[in-house]
Amino acid sequence: MKITTETQFKTAAIALLIACTFTLSAPSIGQQVVVQPYLQNAGPNSIHVFWETDSENESLVEYGTSDKLGMRSVGHTTQVAYENSKLHQVSLGGLRSNTRYFYRVKTGGFTSPIYQFTTPPDPKTDPLVPFRLVVFSDSQIDAGLPDKLEETVNNGILNYFNTGPDTPLNNEVAMILVTGDLVARGKIYEQWPQHFFRPTAPLFNHVPVYPVTGNHEDNSDYFFNYFRLPQNGNAAYDGHWWYTDYANVRVIGLDSNTPYRIKDQIDWLTEVLEKTSSDPHIDFVFLQIHHPFKTEFWLVGELEYTKQVIELLEKFTEVSGKPSAHLFGHTHAYSRGQSRDYRHLWVNVASASGRIDYWGEYAQRNYAEFSVSQPEYGFVVIEVDPNRNNPSFTLKRISRGNEYTPKDNELSDQVTVWRYGIRPDQPSTKGVLGNGVDGQLILKASGFASKRSGAVHYASHWQIAATPDFHEILHESWKQAEDYFYNVNQQACDNLTDELILRVPPVSERYFRVRYRDQHLEWSDWSEPEKF
Structure with missing residues (x-):
């Protein structure tokens, strides 16, 4: 992510101090x-x-x-x-x-x-038995809280899994993903052993780590020297993009930094996803990339190139029926969202230690895709159940809070996605309130129902069209049950079974329909259209 001038000065000062300490402490013998x-x-x-x-x-x-x-x-x-x-x-x-x-x-x-x-x-x-992945991002040092990564590792990850001499981390975690910005200044050698590897040693002694590079790595040779990533990307770009498998999960790593926002990487990803679609051993794809396409906290950090990646993952999920997620960082806060028409999650897993981006600090926007955005430290745990009858994964946010509201491994968000979903029951329209003379009316629909135990009404998608075949959409809206923005659920009072239309399309004939989604990303069929 970005560095302010003050932070640059502090980071440089700390790096110089560590460099001097590192040099002076080296023994002359042995x-x-x-x-x-x-x-x-x-x-x-x-x-x-x-x-x-x-x-x-x-x-x-x-x-x-x-x-x-x-x-x-x-x-x-x-x-x-x-x-x-x-x-x-x-x-x-x-x-x-x-x-x-x-x-x-x-x-x-x-x-x-x-x-x-x-x-x-x-x-x-x-x-195959259930297993877990740990994901974090933006672990670069913050001059104001230089021990934050060590706290996230020891008080956060290790305490969360109750590790000890009789319960080493490899009993609990299969792999660890880091979605970029491992250090603050990638071309300063001392930051790698001191700022990254020293505090994370208790993790990586026992569990393999798979990072992708962020902008703070600055395309440094140190990153590519320290990490031996799978050598299945383009030979000319070794280590910049790759994939690896664990049980029924395929993890893909991409490089979203300036020199590598190229067609070669997109072509490679297209080919990998095509092969993954027909691989009978893979049920889920998790892709890690540093830069987001959209972020509610820091609009300057958005990257159009990532949109191409998301569209390929959405197409993969549509064709194969296999759910997917892209995991990112860059913005120092947590966000979880989903694509409207596909079982695809968007998850900002930051921040492990990089200074938090708080509400009101930068240009910000409330996007329809995101359900939860929280300015906090923490990490993500993905629990995968590879049960062949119906595999699933549950993504959990484990929060460490922030400087103003500390938390101790609090479960602040979670979502479960099934390989083979059960669609909610088809809703029915229930007429409209108002005649649209003042430009407003309310669309009404039936209550939510599903044959899956525990399913709840999580989203509604409304459409108005000029014809009953809905080839010409005049208006549509997509609302979630959760929309945590500026620490408030903006959707708290919406039961999702009615929709206020502020501007009625001025046509002679109008039809509306609705579909419902549960918290597992499963959509119902569309209701039958109703003329109004």
Whole structure:
């Protein structure tokens, strides 16, 4: 996101202080661990282990299915920044799918503690059980609250899952997604080990991380050196776009920064989605991208390129019947919305630590797509149930509040989407109130009903046309049960079964109809048209 002049000054000052501390604290004898072990790019039979030291080339991982370990794998080093920077990379292959492993790393005189990870299941051979993804964004340092990311990790994510010696994070979480702006200044080397990897180490020791780059990374080589992302994008743009699978979910990562808003990326995404449509093992697609098409908090941050991405996801969902979501950041606040005509979610997962964008600070707008917008810190948990009879996922917002209203892992929003939906009952029109002489009238319809237990009336879509076939739409409106904007539900008094029309279309014949949607993004059939 943006940085104010004051924040730039503070961030630069902190970076200089850390750089000096980092240089002065390096021991003259023996190596220092700069970045603790972290996991990348896991498959059913493989995973990659990374760590960084300031010297020594030895790159050894000892691992096994118990804490006795027993197996060894040797990797190699690359240089991240300075001559004494050694990034160790070890690939572990021949692993068993859906299996817990223990591991530790060794370089010279350094031996890490023993950590754990769990390999993903093979959807072709393994029974699939429920799993979770954690998603956060905009973890760059805020000079005013420099420890916020550490708080989000420890008091937020780790406490939420009640992790401890007997319940490591890999027992609870399958993968972690970060939708960009990992650091404040991507080309300042010290920010990577100090601002990002140090506070997140308790997560990535146990669970693989899959980030996409944001504008604050500044297309830095450090991002692409530190992260080994799936190599299934365009070869000429390695690491900028990619996808990976876990059980019945496909996760796609895109690069929405200026040099990469190109046709090559859109063409690649089109091809991947076409293949995913017919893949019998994939039920849901979650795509992460940094820049939003629309944001209620910061209109300057909107990006037209993302609209193309959303349209491709909507088309994919329409053709395949598989629900999808795009997860983003850039604006430092949480928002959750949905496409009107498709089972597609729009979710701003920020902010992990970047300074909050509060109401009234910037040019802002209330968009029809968004149901909930909240200026807060926090993270998102996606719980996936791969039950073959009817898979589903539940997206939960876990709120840490903000500077004025702190919260402690409060569930502030959630939505469940099913692979195979049950449509609400078809509503019926119930006439109109008023004759339109003063330009106003109220359309009336029946109450909501559904055969799905627990379904509620969440949205109504009204249309007025000049003919009963509705080929020529004169007016339409789409209202949600929730529209939290400026901390108030703007729809609190609307029961969604009537609609005030302020300006009646001046034609001789008019027809209206309505359809209802539940909270799971399922639409009913349209009502029969009524002439008025």
